[in-house]
Amino acid sequence: MSSALSTLADHSDAQLIAAHCAGHPDAFGEIFRRHKDRMWAVAVRTCGDPEMAADAVQDAFLAAYRRAGSFRGEAAVTTWLHRIVVNACLDRLRRRRPTSALPEVELPDRHDDHAATVTRLDVRAALAKLPEGQRLALVLVDMQQLSVAETAEILGVAEGTVKSRCSRARAAMAESLGLHRGAS
Numbered sequence: 554m555s556s557a558l559s560t561l562a563d564h565s566d567a568q569l570i571a572a573h574c575a576g577h578p579d580a581f582g583e584i585f586r587r588h589k590d591r592m593w594a595v596a597v598r599t600c601g602d603p604e605m606a607a608d609a610v611q612d613a614f615l616a617a618y619r620r621a622g623s624f625r626g627e628a629a630v631t632t633w634l635h636r637i638v639v640n641a642c643l644d645r646l647r648r649r650r651p652t653s654a655l656p657e658v659e660l661p662d663r664h665d666d667h668a669a670t671v672t673r674l675d676v677r678a679a680l681a682k683l684p685e686g687q688r689l690a691l692v693l694v695d696m697q698q699l700s701v702a703e704t705a706e707i708l709g710v711a712e713g714t715v716k717s718r719c720s721r722a723r724a725a726m727a728e729s730l731g732l733h734r735g736a737s
Contacts, residue, residue, distance in 0.1 A: 566630035574622050581618050588631060589614075591697070592638045598692040599642040601681055605649070606642070613641040628706055635699065636707040639689060646685070679729035687722035690715050695723075 561569065561583045572580035592613065596606035617637050624633055680688055686708070693704040694715065701719075705712045 567626055570621050570624050570630060573618075581621065584617075584630065584634075585614055588634050591631070592634055595635060595638050595692065595697055596642050598680070598696055599639060599689060600646060601677065605645050609641040609645050610638060612644075613638040616641065629703075632699075632703050632706055635693065635697075635703070636709075639693075639707055643685070643689075675730055676726075679726045682729055683722050683725055686710075687718045687725065690718035691722040691726070694719050 561572075561579060564572065564580075564583070566584060566587070569580045569584050573584070589610070592610050593606065596609045596613075597603055600606045600609060613634070617634060624630070680691070683691065689708060690704060693699045693707060694701060699707070701712050701715045705715045708715065710718075
């Protein structure tokens with residue numbers, strides 16, 4: 554059994570999706586193992602709430618598991634998964650209209666200093682102020698380090714739209730964080 558698992562690790566994501574569709578019982582588990590942490594990071598940054606992000610990631614992986622047969626292979630599996638995760642997050646965010654305050658930040662570990670914690674809170678608050686489209690583009694390009702093309706595919710918009718959303722989001726973040734203050 555362990556030799557079967559080691560051979561799964563040697564397969565590409567696309568091969569694993571094909572194996573899953575062909576009925577291999579462990580193929581999708583390998584996809585999950587490879588991508589769960591990155592998808593979690595996207596969901597947390599998109600939702601701003603760890604509990605909502607956990608639910609969105611669960612929804613997304615269940616949807617990917619069920620709809621793996623619809624994967625056309627025109628994009629990377631990671632791009633496909635990003636799109637599913639982002640859509641799951643957006644679905645959850647739309648169900649919960651933004652009436653609540655920004656969720657509490659987890660307590661810093663003993664290695665965090667005060668300034669880093671304050672900065673993280675400031676950045677999270679600035680991100681929360683951005684319109685949804687700008688926030689998603691900024692998270693995917695600047696924080697998840699996806700290309701503009703991958704981000705455009707995930708969000709279902711043109712590359713130019715991603716570039717302009719990122720530019721506007723960066724300017725708004727800089728303003729919100731006080732980085733554009735004039736000399737007083």
